[in-house]
Amino acid sequence: MSTATTHDEHHHGAPSGLMRWVKTTNHKDIGTLYLWFAFIMLLVGGAMAMVIRAELFQPGMQVVDPQFFNTMTTMHGLIMVFGAIMPAMVGFANWQIPMMIGAPDMALPRMNNWSFWILPFAGTMLVSTLFMEGGGPAFGWTFYAPLSTTFAPASTDFFIFAVHMLGFSSIMGAINIIATVLNMRAPGMTLMKMPLFVWTWFITAFLLIAVMPVLAGVVTMMLTDRNFGTSFFDAAGGGDPVLFQHVFWFFGHPEVYIMILPSFGIVSEIIPTFARKKLFGYSSMVYATASIAFLSFIVYAHHMFTTGMPVAGELYFMYATIMIAVPTAVKVFNWTATMWRGSMTFETPMLWAVGFVFLFTIGGFTGLMMGVAPTDMQYHDTYFIVAHFHYVLAAGALFAILGGVYYWIPKWTGNMYNERLGKIHFWWSAISINVLFFPQHFIGLAGMPRRIPDYSLQFADWNMISSLGGFAFGLAQIFFLFIVIKTIKGGEKASGQVWEGAEGLEWTVASPAPYHTFATAPEVK
Amino acid sequence: MFANTLRRALCSLWGALVLLGAGNAFAGYSDTINLVKGVTDISHKVYDLHMLVFWICVVVCVGVFAVLIYSIIYHRKSKGAKPATFHESTTVEIIWTTIPFLVLVVMAVPATTTLLALEDTRDADMSIQVTGYQWKWKYDYLDEDISFFSVLTTPREQIEGSEPKSENYLVEVDNPIVVPINKKIRFLITSNDVIHSWWVPALGWKQDAVPGFINDGWTELSEPGTYRGKCAELCGKDHGFMPIVLIAKTEEDYAAWVAEQKGAAEADAAAATQTWSMDDLIARGESVYNTNCAACHQANGAGIPGVFPAITGSAIATGDMAGHVDIVMNGKAGTAMQAFGAQLNDVDLAAVITFQRNALGNSAGDMVQPSDIAAAR
Amino acid sequence: MSASNGGYYLPEPSHWPIVGSVGLFLLLGGFANFLHGGSWMVMAAGGAVLIYMLFGWFGTVISESQSGKYNAQVDMSFRWAMGWFIFSEVMFFAAFFGALFYARMWSVPWLGGASNNVMTSELLWPAFEAMWPTNGPGNVGGDYQYMGAWGIPAINTLILLTSGVTVTWAHWGLKKGDRTHLIMGLLATVALGFLFLGLQAYEYIHAYQELNLTLGSGIYGTTFYMLTGFHGLHVTLGATMLTIILLRSMKGHFTSDNHFAFEAVAWYWHFVDVVWLGLFVFVYWLV
Numbered sequence A: 001m002s003t004a005t006t007h008d009e010h011h012h013g014a015p016s017g018l019m020r021w022v023k024t025t026n027h028k029d030i031g032t033l034y035l036w037f038a039f040i041m042l043l044v045g046g047a048m049a050m051v052i053r054a055e056l057f058q059p060g061m062q063v064v065d066p067q068f069f070n071t072m073t074t075m076h077g078l079i080m081v082f083g084a085i086m087p088a089m090v091g092f093a094n095w096q097i098p099m100m101i102g103a104p105d106m107a108l109p110r111m112n113n114w115s116f117w118i119l120p121f122a123g124t125m126l127v128s129t130l131f132m133e134g135g136g137p138a139f140g141w142t143f144y145a146p147l148s149t150t151f152a153p154a155s156t157d158f159f160i161f162a163v164h165m166l167g168f169s170s171i172m173g174a175i176n177i178i179a180t181v182l183n184m185r186a187p188g189m190t191l192m193k194m195p196l197f198v199w200t201w202f203i204t205a206f207l208l209i210a211v212m213p214v215l216a217g218v219v220t221m222m223l224t225d226r227n228f229g230t231s232f233f234d235a236a237g238g239g240d241p242v243l244f245q246h247v248f249w250f251f252g253h254p255e256v257y258i259m260i261l262p263s264f265g266i267v268s269e270i271i272p273t274f275a276r277k278k279l280f281g282y283s284s285m286v287y288a289t290a291s292i293a294f295l296s297f298i299v300y301a302h303h304m305f306t307t308g309m310p311v312a313g314e315l316y317f318m319y320a321t322i323m324i325a326v327p328t329a330v331k332v333f334n335w336t337a338t339m340w341r342g343s344m345t346f347e348t349p350m351l352w353a354v355g356f357v358f359l360f361t362i363g364g365f366t367g368l369m370m371g372v373a374p375t376d377m378q379y380h381d382t383y384f385i386v387a388h389f390h391y392v393l394a395a396g397a398l399f400a401i402l403g404g405v406y407y408w409i410p411k412w413t414g415n416m417y418n419e420r421l422g423k424i425h426f427w428w429s430a431i432s433i434n435v436l437f438f439p440q441h442f443i444g445l446a447g448m449p450r451r452i453p454d455y456s457l458q459f460a461d462w463n464m465i466s467s468l469g470g471f472a473f474g475l476a477q478i479f480f481l482f483i484v485i486k487t488i489k490g491g492e493k494a495s496g497q498v499w500e501g502a503e504g505l506e507w508t509v510a511s512p513a514p515y516h517t518f519a520t521a522p523e524v525k
Numbered sequence B: 001m002f003a004n005t006l007r008r009a010l011c012s013l014w015g016a017l018v019l020l021g022a023g024n025a026f027a028g029y030s031d032t033i034n035l036v037k038g039v040t041d042i043s044h045k046v047y048d049l050h051m052l053v054f055w056i057c058v059v060v061c062v063g064v065f066a067v068l069i070y071s072i073i074y075h076r077k078s079k080g081a082k083p084a085t086f087h088e089s090t091t092v093e094i095i096w097t098t099i100p101f102l103v104l105v106v107m108a109v110p111a112t113t114t115l116l117a118l119e120d121t122r123d124a125d126m127s128i129q130v131t132g133y134q135w136k137w138k139y140d141y142l143d144e145d146i147s148f149f150s151v152l153t154t155p156r157e158q159i160e161g162s163e164p165k166s167e168n169y170l171v172e173v174d175n176p177i178v179v180p181i182n183k184k185i186r187f188l189i190t191s192n193d194v195i196h197s198w199w200v201p202a203l204g205w206k207q208d209a210v211p212g213f214i215n216d217g218w219t220e221l222s223e224p225g226t227y228r229g230k231c232a233e234l235c236g237k238d239h240g241f242m243p244i245v246l247i248a249k250t251e252e253d254y255a256a257w258v259a260e261q262k263g264a265a266e267a268d269a270a271a272a273t274q275t276w277s278m279d280d281l282i283a284r285g286e287s288v289y290n291t292n293c294a295a296c297h298q299a300n301g302a303g304i305p306g307v308f309p310a311i312t313g314s315a316i317a318t319g320d321m322a323g324h325v326d327i328v329m330n331g332k333a334g335t336a337m338q339a340f341g342a343q344l345n346d347v348d349l350a351a352v353i354t355f356q357r358n359a360l361g362n363s364a365g366d367m368v369q370p371s372d373i374a375a376a377r
Numbered sequence C: 001m002s003a004s005n006g007g008y009y010l011p012e013p014s015h016w017p018i019v020g021s022v023g024l025f026l027l028l029g030g031f032a033n034f035l036h037g038g039s040w041m042v043m044a045a046g047g048a049v050l051i052y053m054l055f056g057w058f059g060t061v062i063s064e065s066q067s068g069k070y071n072a073q074v075d076m077s078f079r080w081a082m083g084w085f086i087f088s089e090v091m092f093f094a095a096f097f098g099a100l101f102y103a104r105m106w107s108v109p110w111l112g113g114a115s116n117n118v119m120t121s122e123l124l125w126p127a128f129e130a131m132w133p134t135n136g137p138g139n140v141g142g143d144y145q146y147m148g149a150w151g152i153p154a155i156n157t158l159i160l161l162t163s164g165v166t167v168t169w170a171h172w173g174l175k176k177g178d179r180t181h182l183i184m185g186l187l188a189t190v191a192l193g194f195l196f197l198g199l200q201a202y203e204y205i206h207a208y209q210e211l212n213l214t215l216g217s218g219i220y221g222t223t224f225y226m227l228t229g230f231h232g233l234h235v236t237l238g239a240t241m242l243t244i245i246l247l248r249s250m251k252g253h254f255t256s257d258n259h260f261a262f263e264a265v266a267w268y269w270h271f272v273d274v275v276w277l278g279l280f281v282f283v284y285w286l287v
């Protein structure tokens, strides 16, 4: 039996074989599993996006039929959100948080394993719906009732349980992170000394614990409305289809911040490193993150401006929504001030981080425009929305993830990635993603609704350009797969410090980080 | 070297942003890259608000990006920049928390007045009930006793690409909604099945059609014209194929249209009292089937396994007549199968049922007359 | 707050999580399959695997705890985890309470024409008068009677409140090191828990058979059964956990300063108690 005190005699390195990965309780192994799972899901969800873009390449129905198109939209959204972005963030949390706060591992290592190993099963259940009679879920990732209750295919019940499983996984993951941050910090690592990435995840974990159960609640209501005769979303019984949207968005809006806050954290680690200057306004960054998290609970109905809410509600949600620009402004300004009068170099991670700041800001501003209720009456459910959320999610969260991988992969593998290839990957992605999503602002404003497989002729040109950008961006990520594998296989050896300007506990251990770090706690001044 | 590339890329990104604004000046372009300006007072208010917020965003964006780009260019190690040591300033933080807040207040004022105007449906001159169905719209003129469905007319061949696409591809319908100008019209919007959303961009708003509830919206047009829109809430398979065409007419033309509608209704009533031959029923039934049923049961009657049952070989469509009439007229609660008794007239019902029994690979050999349908109501 | 890391217990690789995942997958997938005419066997197998996993996993935890591997810091991790787990359960109930409030305060009045819904009432549901309880304008599920507060529900409130006291009383015993006192307290709590469940089962049967109040009785029936049902499920879980704690106490587990498992279950039991008070007020009393 091993305790940290007797651990020297037992495992110096990792055990081998497949069962190592299945049974592991090591935060680094589990982090790796999460990251690979997320990457595979990115490719699966991305392939579905390629189907969408191929069908929209020109007007008319060419590639798939309308029902399957809706399934692709739905599964693309679900897989990207629950399969790619969130697990990737948890992967970072697993690898980095214990190392950043000087802990020997996560607080509850066995539960940590369970959090991960639910995911492949949930993913399998979700994807298996594609092969069922009647097809997979085709009601959008927001699965509004009654399209998802009375009018949905039989496979919907499998979708519901897949969501339940994803929820269990996230809740356990979040509990683990909270316990780790509160209980496992090295002596001297006070809360206000924690790296910003840890802070953002800590706050994100509270968001997760608060909203994942609500998601579980809403899918449970769907389940009983579908199978057991309840009337949550049925007006004839005194319920209301719009109730679904309230409960869903109480989860859904914080959910988008669940995806962006850890991204903020990653970017806040990268920028000071390459500016060789401390992060500007550390404590205001922490407070801004907390305010964004708090506000996220009370703005959610900005997704519902056209549902016929009483006008007082619309006004309230409009005011609350645009308020989020204030704490987000603080973040953007602080990054800018960190770069200001720094001594910057632009290695690949920095490129992604800077790209993030630019593109996220654009996405944030379109969000602000949509927060203004009367204009959202026009924007709602058009490609303007699609452009908005891909700027904050794909050019935002995904860019932060890619930057984070380049930033920490030398620490994880002990090898430097190839700088030239990394830069090519960045520029290729940065340009193509704008070709992909910028024109979607235009077609959205001009009146193209989202979630349609075919469109009228005035949208043809921009859609074609967007699709071309999409294929290019997709290929760039295949290229990334190649870079990652190449780095794992070999490459220039990385030093422990890796980056000249990097600060923090994770850079004090060797690269690759030993299987067990900080078995004895480091002293933090 | 890549810093140059960075600069260039940022500039082109920037160019694109400016283009979006400048596009406004190029009337030809603004149709496809900026918000639809619309034809009503409200839509102009919304458009102006959109431009105001847009320009505020552009200005702030320019400011932030300028600072970023400046430091990217000049505060580089390769330029010999030495890192400064400052890392906080309460004054600065307070300033840049307050300024955005004030900017937001500036935006919120016109936003509030526009919203209040948009939602003020009082004192309307007439009301039209708009009901979404999978996948068509129904319009009931509450003061006129006129009621009809509006269905996409773009032929399958154009959608599948075997014929060239016409100008109004996917935004053309059989029965457009017709309204008079210079009248405040209130739309009472609801749905029969799932949530749809009624959206004509030129009016400046959209409103969800929620089953069991009525939402409202209003408009007052000043120019005759044809305005096209689409369903804007995912409502199932043919969400992309349920357009809206709204025609605004002068008051005289509108009155003429109303009279014509009422005439047509009388003609239909007369047709329902005749006895129809099998061939006539089947011929008429085919067109009724294609407009009303083919979206689900497919043009060839094969349905979509697991979602919509086949008509070909269906036990109901080849079995007892009463059962067939019943499901078509009353639908089946809790499924997508609607109660067509409330949607189609006696002749169309008789025709489509007869068609289903004797075509699409079925040959039940019997038929049903409009008078039988009337009796079954 | 952050204690020294020296000696923080890191468990060996374990197969229990993967067993749990397989169990969960079979249970839920089997259930969905069952809803569409499949056999119940997959679901049952999944349940069995899950139970096997719970015994195995908790068995490991108990033996690790008994052999003194857990120091104070580990104990603290468990406490944070249990606390936030209970919070997540609170949010799950919040979703259903939210649905209840939404129906009572918004959707039902709107269907009756309140706020901006005058036309909803006039055109769609002219005969409907908004009041609570209701099975909606469609009279879904047919006529029914609602469940009053002052019969079984009031008795059940007393039972649960008493059980909250007895479990605290048991805790005093444990802290004093008086095992008989502890066991008596736990026995009483478990008994009250199961008594509650028995009465609730009786109430449900009564509602179905005599009041025609069913899960399908519109929004009232829906919220009534979903809220009380999920609460009942949690009572079942809590009572089962109390039983296990009782058995462990009889086997001599727990000491006066090391008994996290006992406390966790007690917290859980108090949580179930508080939820019930909410139910009593909003589901039964204020009809």
Ligand code: HEA
Pocket: A142, A256, A257, A259, A260, A302, A303, A321, A322, A324, A325, A328, A329, A330, A332, A360, A361, A362, A363, A364, A365, A366, A367, A368, A370, A371, A372, A376, A379, A380, A381, A385, A388, A389, A392, A393, A396, A397, B060, B064, B099, B100, B101, B103, B104
């Ligand atoms: C990572 C995810 C993410 C993030 C961070 C955001 C951020 C924001 N979002 Fe977005 N949003 C989504 C993901 C995200 N969103 C998704 C997925 C959807 C669609 C869901 C669906 O329907 O499928 C959506 C939809 C959506 C809608 C609904 C639109 C509709 O359907 O009609 C609205 C409406 O208000 C909105 C608003 C906002 C706002 C105000 C912010 C703010 O947080 C942005 C704040 C940032 C800035 C404003 C820029 C930086 C600030 C400055 C540089 C300071 C200067 C500012 C001023 C002076 C004002 N979002």
Ligand code: HEA
Pocket: A042, A043, A044, A045, A046, A047, A049, A050, A052, A053, A073, A074, A076, A077, A078, A080, A081, A085, A139, A140, A141, A142, A386, A390, A393, A394, A398, A436, A450, A451, A452, A470, A471, A473, A474, A475, A477, A478
């Ligand atoms: C969470 C993050 C996220 C990310 C990263 C993406 C990434 C992409 N998304 Fe999006 N998307 C969403 C979240 C995300 N998306 C959500 C939530 C919705 C709403 C769903 C809904 O309406 O319900 C949506 C909807 C959505 C739509 C609207 C669909 C509709 O309304 O009908 C479109 C259309 O262009 C689109 C495109 C893309 C593209 C091209 C990418 C690209 O970035 C993808 C890049 C591709 C890869 C990374 C994969 C690599 C490629 C392969 C493995 C295939 C190789 C083959 C070829 C290159 C041909 N997405």
Ligand code: CUA
Pocket: B132, B133, B135, B195, B196, B197, B231, B232, B233, B234, B235, B236, B238, B239, B240, B242
């Ligand atoms: Cu009707 Cu979309």
Ligand SMILES: [Cu+2]
Pocket: A252, A253, A256, A300, A302, A303
């Ligand atoms: Cu939101």
